[in-house]
Amino acid sequence: MAQRQPLIAGNWKLNGSRQSVVDLATAVSAGCGQLSCEVLVCPTSVHISDVLGVLGNTALHLGAQNCAEATSGAFTGEVSATMLAEYGCEYVILGHSERRAMYHESSDIVAAKCKAVQEAGLTPILCVGETLEEREAGQVESVIAEQLDAVLNGAGVQAFENMVVAYEPVWAIGTGKTASPEQAQDVHAMIRARIASHDNATAQALRILYGGSVKPDNAATLFSQVDIDGGLIGGAALDAESFLAICEAAG
Numbered sequence: 090m091a092q093r094q095p096l097i098a099g100n101w102k103l104n105g106s107r108q109s110v111v112d113l114a115t116a117v118s119a120g121c122g123q124l125s126c127e128v129l130v131c132p133t134s135v136h137i138s139d140v141l142g143v144l145g146n147t148a149l150h151l152g153a154q155n156c157a158e159a160t161s162g163a164f165t166g167e168v169s170a171t172m173l174a175e176y177g178c179e180y181v182i183l184g185h186s187e188r189r190a191m192y193h194e195s196s197d198i199v200a201a202k203c204k205a206v207q208e209a210g211l212t213p214i215l216c217v218g219e220t221l222e223e224r225e226a227g228q229v230e231s232v233i234a235e236q237l238d239a240v241l242n243g244a245g246v247q248a249f250e251n252m253v254v255a256y257e258p259v260w261a262i263g264t265g266k267t268a269s270p271e272q273a274q275d276v277h278a279m280i281r282a283r284i285a286s287h288d289n290a291t292a293q294a295l296r297i298l299y300g301g302s303v304k305p306d307n308a309a310t311l312f313s314q315v316d317i318d319g320g321l322i323g324g325a326a327l328d329a330e331s332f333l334a335i336c337e338a339a340g
């Protein structure tokens with residue numbers, strides 16, 4: 090069985106000021122040095138250089154929340170993966186449900202962004218997950234299969250060698266309703282099995298994070314599931330103490 094180092098990623102979404110992100114990153118970096126999990130924070134694009142300024146030699150990693158499919162050109166308002174790489178980013182969150190729902194990002198667009206991120210030498214955090222209606226209609230597996238297959242069919246299973254997948258049930262994001270550890274484990278196992286049907290070694294090495302109302306008091310039971318390799322944290326990542334308590338639950 091592959092040893093997968095847990096990853097705890099903070100998705101700061103559209104929050105913070107220059108001062109508050111520096112304060113938060115400073116507090117997180119001061120507290121994460123002794124942990125065995127990998128710790129990542131993803132500020133807004135405009136705050137990335139401020140956070141980079143406080144990383145120094147700390148164990149804290151830096152990522153972005155989105156990027157363009159293109160490297161450069163006439164794409165007003167966009168930021169490319171190569172630009173993010175220049176600013177110290179190692180990861181880019183892609184296909185978050187907020188981007189799929191509010192900015193109409195299809196699975197094909199998300200797959201194209203994954204390719205751009207990997208070509209820039211960064212690691213995509215590919216978000217997948219179903220809505221409540223889809224869950225109640227028994228469509229969890231087909232929805233997530235479609236989201237994974239856009240990458241598998243376009244780039245092949247090799248794309249998952251340098252990838253993190255985050256399972257975020259839409260109904261659990263920002264709602265205080267967490268998937269039960271068993272519900273989350275079932276979907277994580279299904280994701281791993283789908284990748285394993287293409288290549289077992291890649292599937293065993295793949296880190297699959299859970300996201301959706303992860304808090305210090307529910308993190309440990311979620312992370313104890315065999316196919317849950319850490320978390321993608323929203324609200325609780327905006328408070329250093331809560332975020333570090335979640336990191337500690339991952340080891």
Ligand code: 13P
Pocket residue numbers: 100185257261262263264265300301302303321322323324325
């Ligand atoms: P919450 O932790 O606030 O539910 O957000 C989860 C999320 O969307 C992380 O990407």
